[in-house]
Amino acid sequence: MTMNREGRQSKGDAATANVVTFTGNRALQIEESLIFEKDAFASTGVDFPAPTGKHDRIGALKRTSAIGLPGLSEPEAMRHFVRLSQKNYAIDMGPFPLGSCTMKHNPRLNEKMARLPGFGDVHPLQPQSTVQGALEVIDTLAHWLMEMTGMPAVAMSPKAGAHGELCGMMAIKSALAARGKAHRTRVLAPESAHGTNPATAAQCGFTVDAIPADETGRVDLAAFRGKLGPDVAAIMVTNPNTCGLFERDIKAIADAVHEAGGYFYCDGANFNAIAGKVRPGDLGVDAMHINLHKTFSTPHGGGGPGAGPVVLSAALAPFAPVPYVVRDGGEFHLVETRRMAKSEGEGAAGGRITAFHGQMGMFVRALTYMLSHGGDGIRQASEDAVLNANYILARLKAEMTPAFPGYCMHEALFDDRFLMGTGVETLDFAKAMIDEGYHPMTMYFPLVVHGAMLIEPTESESKAELDLFCDALLDLARRAKAGETARFTASPMLSPRRRLDETAAARKPVLRWTPQQAPEAAE
Amino acid sequence: MRYLPLSDADRRQMLSVIGAKSIDELYRDVPKSALNARIDLPAHKGELDVERIMGAMAAKNRPAAEGPFFVGCGAYKHHVPATVDHIIQRSEFLTSYTPYQPEIAQGTLQYLFEFQTQIAALTGMEVANASMYDGSTACAEAALMARRVTKRGKAVLSGALHPHYAATTRTNVELLGDRAVQLPIDIEAKEDLAAAIDGETSCVIVQTPDVFGNLRDLTALSKACQAKGVLLVAVVTEIMSLGAVKSPGEMGADIVVGEGQSIGNGLNFGGPYVGFFATREKLIRQTPGRYCGMTTDADGKRGFVLTLSTREQHIRRDKATSNICTNSGLCALAFTVHMTLLGEAGLRAVAALNHESAAKTADALSSVKGVRVLTKSFFNEFTVRLPMNATGVVEALAADGVLAGVPGERLWPHDKDAHDLLIVAATECVTDADISAFTASLSKALA
Numbered sequence: 001m002t003m004n005r006e007g008r009q010s011k012g013d014a015a016t017a018n019v020v021t022f023t024g025n026r027a028l029q030i031e032e033s034l035i036f037e038k039d040a041f042a043s044t045g046v047d048f049p050a051p052t053g054k055h056d057r058i059g060a061l062k063r064t065s066a067i068g069l070p071g072l073s074e075p076e077a078m079r080h081f082v083r084l085s086q087k088n089y090a091i092d093m094g095p096f097p098l099g100s101c102t103m104k105h106n107p108r109l110n111e112k113m114a115r116l117p118g119f120g121d122v123h124p125l126q127p128q129s130t131v132q133g134a135l136e137v138i139d140t141l142a143h144w145l146m147e148m149t150g151m152p153a154v155a156m157s158p159k160a161g162a163h164g165e166l167c168g169m170m171a172i173k174s175a176l177a178a179r180g181k182a183h184r185t186r187v188l189a190p191e192s193a194h195g196t197n198p199a200t201a202a203q204c205g206f207t208v209d210a211i212p213a214d215e216t217g218r219v220d221l222a223a224f225r226g227k228l229g230p231d232v233a234a235i236m237v238t239n240p241n242t243c244g245l246f247e248r249d250i251k252a253i254a255d256a257v258h259e260a261g262g263y264f265y266c267d268g269a270n271f272n273a274i275a276g277k278v279r280p281g282d283l284g285v286d287a288m289h290i291n292l293h294k295t296f297s298t299p300h301g302g303g304g305p306g307a308g309p310v311v312l313s314a315a316l317a318p319f320a321p322v323p324y325v326v327r328d329g330g331e332f333h334l335v336e337t338r339r340m341a342k343s344e345g346e347g348a349a350g351g352r353i354t355a356f357h358g359q360m361g362m363f364v365r366a367l368t369y370m371l372s373h374g375g376d377g378i379r380q381a382s383e384d385a386v387l388n389a390n391y392i393l394a395r396l397k398a399e400m401t402p403a404f405p406g407y408c409m410h411e412a413l414f415d416d417r418f419l420m421g422t423g424v425e426t427l428d429f430a431k432a433m434i435d436e437g438y439h440p441m442t443m444y445f446p447l448v449v450h451g452a453m454l455i456e457p458t459e460s461e462s463k464a465e466l467d468l469f470c471d472a473l474l475d476l477a478r479r480a481k482a483g484e485t486a487r488f489t490a491s492p493m494l495s496p497r498r499r500l501d502e503t504a505a506a507r508k509p510v511l512r513w514t515p516q517q518a519p520e521a522a523e
Numbered sequence: 524m525r526y527l528p529l530s531d532a533d534r535r536q537m538l539s540v541i542g543a544k545s546i547d548e549l550y551r552d553v554p555k556s557a558l559n560a561r562i563d564l565p566a567h568k569g570e571l572d573v574e575r576i577m578g579a580m581a582a583k584n585r586p587a588a589e590g591p592f593f594v595g596c597g598a599y600k601h602h603v604p605a606t607v608d609h610i611i612q613r614s615e616f617l618t619s620y621t622p623y624q625p626e627i628a629q630g631t632l633q634y635l636f637e638f639q640t641q642i643a644a645l646t647g648m649e650v651a652n653a654s655m656y657d658g659s660t661a662c663a664e665a666a667l668m669a670r671r672v673t674k675r676g677k678a679v680l681s682g683a684l685h686p687h688y689a690a691t692t693r694t695n696v697e698l699l700g701d702r703a704v705q706l707p708i709d710i711e712a713k714e715d716l717a718a719a720i721d722g723e724t725s726c727v728i729v730q731t732p733d734v735f736g737n738l739r740d741l742t743a744l745s746k747a748c749q750a751k752g753v754l755l756v757a758v759v760t761e762i763m764s765l766g767a768v769k770s771p772g773e774m775g776a777d778i779v780v781g782e783g784q785s786i787g788n789g790l791n792f793g794g795p796y797v798g799f800f801a802t803r804e805k806l807i808r809q810t811p812g813r814y815c816g817m818t819t820d821a822d823g824k825r826g827f828v829l830t831l832s833t834r835e836q837h838i839r840r841d842k843a844t845s846n847i848c849t850n851s852g853l854c855a856l857a858f859t860v861h862m863t864l865l866g867e868a869g870l871r872a873v874a875a876l877n878h879e880s881a882a883k884t885a886d887a888l889s890s891v892k893g894v895r896v897l898t899k900s901f902f903n904e905f906t907v908r909l910p911m912n913a914t915g916v917v918e919a920l921a922a923d924g925v926l927a928g929v930p931g932e933r934l935w936p937h938d939k940d941a942h943d944l945l946i947v948a949a950t951e952c953v954t955d956a957d958i959s960a961f962t963a964s965l966s967k968a969l970a
Contacts, residue, residue: 035637035863044869046604048951051875055882057901061738061769068644071866074606081634081860085615088630092614098623105526106618109570114791115608118581123594124793125929126585127921133583134792140580147564159656159794160849162836170698199836199846203667205699208841246552276564277550282557293849301611301853302631303621303813305656305795321694337936351694355597355659355687355782356793364577371573375564377524383546384529387537390549394541407541407549431626440624445837462528463537490821495626498821502625505818505830509807511650512640 029496032083035070036513044071087496088302089439095461095469099411099442099454100194100242102272102294104385107372110298110365119364124356128334134360135332138325141367145290145309148378150281153317155310156324157358161269164289164308165200165236167353171287171312171319172234172263173204178319184233184262190219192243192446197236197267206233213448217243217404217413219253228260238267239283240274242446243404244389244411244454254284263287263316271295272458273386273410276379286313292359296366307362321353384459385410388466392455395470399477403449410458416451424480426451428488435494436472524567585926587790591957593884595904595948596734596929597658597685597760598793599785601873602952607787607860611853621813621852625828626820631852632827635815638859645765646779647772648801652812653829654855655798655847658782659688662728662758663695664800664811664845665778666703669726669754671809671844676701677723681716682709683733685760686934692728701725708938710906711897712737717747724751726778730758731771734934735897735946736881736904738768745775754778761785762799763950764902766867766874778802786865787857797854808834811845873951877903880949880958887962888947893969897944904948909969913945916968923964 024031056062072080089096096103114120122131142154155171158164169187176184187201191210198208209227214220219237235257239247247253254264266280266288272295274280280288292298293306300306312320323336334357373381386409393402393412401417402408416426430440430453442454457466480488492498529537534546543549550558568576587600594600611617615630622628622635635653642651655661666678678696680689680703693703706714712735716727727748731739741757748755757771759781771779784796800812807814808831816830836843865873881903888907889896898905909916913930920927931944949958 032633034633034640036640040866042866042868044866044872045606045864046869046873048869048872048876051872051879053875055879057882057885057899058738058768058878059900061740061900063765063767063769065769065773067765067770067867067870069641069862069865069867069870071869072863074604074864077860077863078606078610080863081610082613084630084633085610085613086630087627087633088615088619089624089627090615091618096620098620101620103618103620107526109573111612111617113574113577113581116578116581117586117588118584120789120791121586121588121600122584122792123587123592123600123790123926124598125594125596125933126926127918129918130585130921130926131583131792133580136580136583137577144564147562150560159660160847162846162848163656163660166846170694173698194848195836195838195840195843196846196848198841199839199843202841202843203695203698203846246550248552248554251554274550274553276562277559278553278557279560279562282560283554299617299853300620300849302616302619302628302856303852304654304849305797305851305854306849307795336933351697352687352690353660353694354691354794355657355685359794360792361789361795368573368577371565371568371576372570373524373526374567375562377527377567378564379562380524380527384527384534386549387529387534387541387546390541390543391537407543407551409549430624434624434627439620439627459527459529463533465528492626496629497626497824497826500625500820500826500828501818502828502830505816505828506833509814509830510817511636511807511814511830512643513636 028086030083032080034513035072035080038070038072040070040072043073045073045077094437095457095465096439097441097455097457098439099456100269101442102456102458103300104297104458105460106297106299107369109372110368113368114361114364119360132332135325135334137363137367139327139332141363144370145311148275149288149311150279151311152314153312153320155312155320157321157354158289158308158310159354159359160304160306161289161291161308162196162200163353164310165196166203167321168265168287168289168310169200169204171316172265174319175316176233181261184231186231187233188224188227188235190237192241192448193236193238194242194267194269201236217245218247221249221252224253225256228256232260232262234263234265236265236267238269240270240409244408244413245404246409250283269294270410273382275382276375277382286316292362292366296369298362298365305359305362307359321351323357381459388457388459388461391466392457392470396473399474411454411456413449414453415449418477419480422480423485424488426453428491429476429480431499432476432488432491434492438469590924591960592926593928593947593949593961594926596934596946597782598790599761599948599950600790600952601763601785601950603787603789603861604864606864607857610860611857616853616856622829625826629826632815634856634859636817636827638855639815641859641862642799642801645762645770646801647770648779649804650807651799651801652810653815654851655800655812656851657794657796657798658760658780659691661780661798661800662688663692665756665780666692666696666726666728668778668809668811669756670701672754672806673725673752675723675725677725678703679716679719679724679727680705681729681733682706682714683712683735683737684728684730684758685734688758708935708941710735712739716744720747720751720753724753726754726756728756728758730760732761732764732902732904735906736901737898738900738902741771741774741776756780761902761904763874763877766870767878768902783858787861788854795851795854797851797858809844812847812850876951880951880953881905884947884949884953884958887958891962891966891969903950904946906944906946909943909945912942919968920964925961925964927961
C-alpha cells in the first residue's frame with residue numbers, strides 16, 4: 001500500500017497567488033478593523049461591582065461628557081490583538097538583522113523574573129525597609145556594569161539610550177561649569193553618528209560640529225585634531241562605530257580631547273560587540289550609556305521600553321543625577337535628593353532626569369540575562385556576534401559590495417555599488433527580503449555610505465540560519481543584476497500590506513480615529 | 524551556554540570561511556593592551572540557579588497585593604486583567620522592533636493608532652503621540668515645546684506639581700539656559716498661578732489631580748494663559764481619574780501630559796511606565812516623539828505608518844524637537860489592551876470604585892484622633908496632616924503590614940511644613956478590611 005504523501009494536487013499556481021477572497025482575508029492573515037469601528041461604545045470586557053454612589057467629593061468637576069472609548073468582551077479583545085500580532089515580524093520568527101539595533105534572542109526566564117510580585121508589584125515610594133531586594137538588584141546590576149566597563153560609577157535612572165546620552169552630556173556640562181569652563185559649548189560628533197547624538201547635544205545647549213569619516217570608515221584623525229579648540233566641551237563617538245568598525249585610534253582620540261580640556265562621551269549602542277572582552281574604561285572613556293535593550297537583551301517590545309544606564313569616570317561621577325543606591329553594610333539606601341550649589345536644592349547638576357528610580361523591570365531582566373550568561377557567556381556572546389557578522393561579510397562579498405575593506409565587528413556594512421545600473425535601489429532590495437521571510441537590514445544608515453545596508457545578525461543565529469540567509473541574499477543580488485527589476489520595485493508582494501504611501505501620510509496626517517472616518521473605512 | 528547556537532565546530536568552520544586564524548584576529552583593531560581584559564564576574568548558570576538568586580532578592584520586598592496598600596503619588600496599584608499580560612508577551616509584540624518596516628509591522632502600528640486615539644479621547648485633546656518614557660519626562664518635554672512655540676524662557680510650575688516632575692522639568696529647561704520657577708508648596712490648592720504669569724512666561728504647568736490629590740478647575744487659568752500667549756500644560760499622573768473627572772482638554776489646556784501606568788501596567792518599582800503627550804493639532808509640528816498615521820498601500824488597502832518624522836532625531840539631528848528614540852511601545856500596548864477591555868463603561872465603573880474607596884478611607888481616617896483630612900475635592904488620593912512626622916508613622920505601620928501612603932518628608936525633605944503630611948491613595952483594590960486595618964494601626968501608632 002502506498003501513502004498519498006502529497007495530498008490532493010493543487011492546480012495552477014499563478015491563479016491561486018492572486019485569489020480574491022470574499023472577506024479580504026488570506027488564510028492565516030485575517031483583516032482586522034479598528035476597535036472604534038466595532039460598534040462597541042457601550043460595552044465592556046470587565047466585571048466590577050456596582051458603586052454605591054454614596055460618595056461624591058468630585059463635585060462640579062465631575063465628567064459629564066461622553067469620552068468615546070469602545071469596550072470589547074474578552075474573546076473579542078483577544079482576537080483583535082492576536083490578529084494584529086500576526087501582522088508583525090519578530091525575532092522569535094526569524095532573523096531580524098537590523099544593524100545598530102541588536103535584535104537578539106529574549107530569554108523568557110527574564111520575563112518570568114520581572115513578573116515575580118517582589119519586583120513587579122512593588123511601589124517606588126514604599127518605605128525603603130520594604131524594598132531591600134529591589135535596591136539590591138539595582139546595586140548588583142550596577143556592580144556588573146562597572147566591572148564590565150572598568151568604570152568607577154554608574155547612573156542607573158536613564159530610561160533609554162538617548163536618555164542616557166542626555167544624562168552623560170548633562171554630567172559633562174555640569175563638570176565644565178564646576179571647573180569654570182561653561183564657555184566650552186562645542187561638541188564634536190562624527191558624521192556617521194546616530195541622530196540621537198547631535199539631538200542630545202543640542203538639547204543640552206551645545207552646538208554640534210560634525211567630523212568627517214576617513215576612507216576606512218573611521219574618525220578622520222587629522223580633521224578631528226583640526227577641530228579641537230578652547231571651546232570644545234566633548235567628543236561623542238560610537239565605538240564600535242556605526243559602520244561596524246572599531247575606532248582603532250580610540251586612545252589617541254581620547255588623549256587628544258582630554259589634552260584639549262574636553263570630555264569623551266562614548267555612545268555604547270554597540271557595546272554588544274566587545275562586552276566581556278574590552279573595557280571602555282581602558283580606552284579613556286568619561287561617560288558611556290549602555291542600552292540594556294540591546295546588549296543585555298531586554299525585549300524591544302515594538303519600540304520600547306528600554307533602559308540606558310550611564311557609566312561615568314571619577315571626574316564625572318559627582319555630577320550624576322539622583323537617585324542612586326548606596327550600600328551600608330548589609331543595608332541599601334536610596335539617595336533621592338541632593339543639595340547642590342543651587343539654592344533650590346535640585347538644579348541641573350545632580351538634578352533629576354526622571355521620576356522614581358529608573359527602569360526596574362528592565363534591570364531585573366538584564367541582571368537575569370547577566371547571571372545566566374556569566375562573565376564567560378557574555379564574552380562568548382560578543383565573540384559569536386562578531387563571528388556571525390564576519391561570516392556574513394565573507395559570504396556576501398561574492399555578490400554584494402562591502403563598504404570598507406577588512407573585518408568588521410558585530411555588523412557588516414554594504415553599500416549599493418553592486419546594484420548600480422540595475423534599476424534596483426537599496427530600498428527595493430530591502431523590501432524584497434520581506435518576501436523571502438526576513439526583516440530587512442538597516443537601510444540608508446550610516447549616512448556616510450551611499451545606499452547603506454547595515455546587517456547585524458547577533459549571536460542568536462545558528463550557522464544553518466546564517467547560511468540560508470546568505471544564500472537568499474546572494475540569490476537576490478544575482479537576480480537584481482540579471483535584470484529582474486520589477487520583482488524588486490514591486491516588493492513586498494506577500495506581506496500583510498504592500499508598500500505604504502508615507503508621503504500622503506505626512507502631507508495630510510490622520511493620527512486618530514474620528515467618527516467621520518467611518519464611511520471611508522467601511523468601503 | 525543555552526542561548527548560543529554555535530558549536531565549536533561551527534566556529535572553526537566559520538573562521539576558515541572568513542580566512543581568520545582566531546577570533547582575536549577579528550578584534551585586531553582593538554589596542555592590544557585593552558583586548559581580553561580580566562573581568563571578575565561569576566561564570567554562567569542554569570535557569571534553576573538563576574531563579575534561586577533572583578527569587579531570593581524578590582522575596583525581600585513587600586508586594587502591594589500582600590496586604591493593605593495605600594501608596595500613590597504618581598504610581599498606582601490597580602487590577603490588570605489577565606488578558607493584558609498574555610497579549611504583551613506574544614512574541615510578535617514582545618520581540619519586534621520600532622515599526623520602521625510598516626509592511627511587516629501593521630500589528631504594532633495599528634495598536635499605536637488606537638493608543639493615540641484613546642489618549643486623545645481621554646484627555647479631551649485633538650492629537651496624542653505614540654508615547655513617552657513616563658509622565659515626568661513628558662512633562663519636561665512639554666516645557667521644552669512651550670519654549671519653541673512661544674520663544675520665551677520661563678516655565679511657571681504649580682506648587683502642587685509632583686516634586687519629581689518639577690525637578691525633571693527644571694533639569695531639562697536649565698540645560699538650555701531657561702528657568703523653571705515653582706510656586707511655594709500648595710497643599711490645599713490655594714495658589715494663584717495666573718498672577719505668576721509675566722512677559723517671559725512660556726507655560727504654566729499644573730497637575731490635576733495634583734500631588735496632594737486636589738482636583739483643579741483649569742478653566743479660569745486657561746483664559747489667563749490664552750490672554751498672555753502662554754501655553755497651559757496640564758499634568759495627569761493618575762489617568763484613571765479621567766473616567767470620573769472633567770478632562771483638561773474640556774478645561775482649555777494646550778498640552779496634556781502625564782503617566783499612563785494605571786491602565787495596563789504594574790507598579791514595577793517605578794518603571795517601565797508609559798508617558799503620554801497630547802495637544803492641539805495646530806501645534807503638532809513642535810511636538811516631541813513618534814506618531815503613527817493612517818494611509819494606504821500599493822493595493823489601495825488601509826494601513827498605518829510612522830509619520831511626521833521630519834521632527835525627529837534620525838532625520839533632523841541637532842534640529843530635532845527632541846532626542847527621544849525608543850519610547851514605551853509595549854507599555855502602550857498594555858494600556859491599549861486594558862483600555863479596550865474597559866471601554867468607557869468599564870472605565871467609568873472602575874473610576875467610581877476608586878473614588879468610593881478613597882472617600883471611605885478619608886472618612887475612616889478623619890475619625891482617628893489627631894488626623895486631619897486636608898483635601899476637599901479629590902479622586903482616589905488625598906492628604907492628611909498627622910500630629911507628628913509622618914515618616915516614622917509610615918515605618919510603624921509598615922511593621923504592622925500596612926503600607927500607609929507617602930510621607931511628606933520623602934518628597935519634600937527640605938520643607939519642614941510638609942513633614943507631618945501623609946498622602947494616601949485608595950484604588951479599587953482596597954477592601955473594607957484594608958481600611959479597618961489602616962485606621963486601627965494608625966490609631967495605635969498615634970496613641
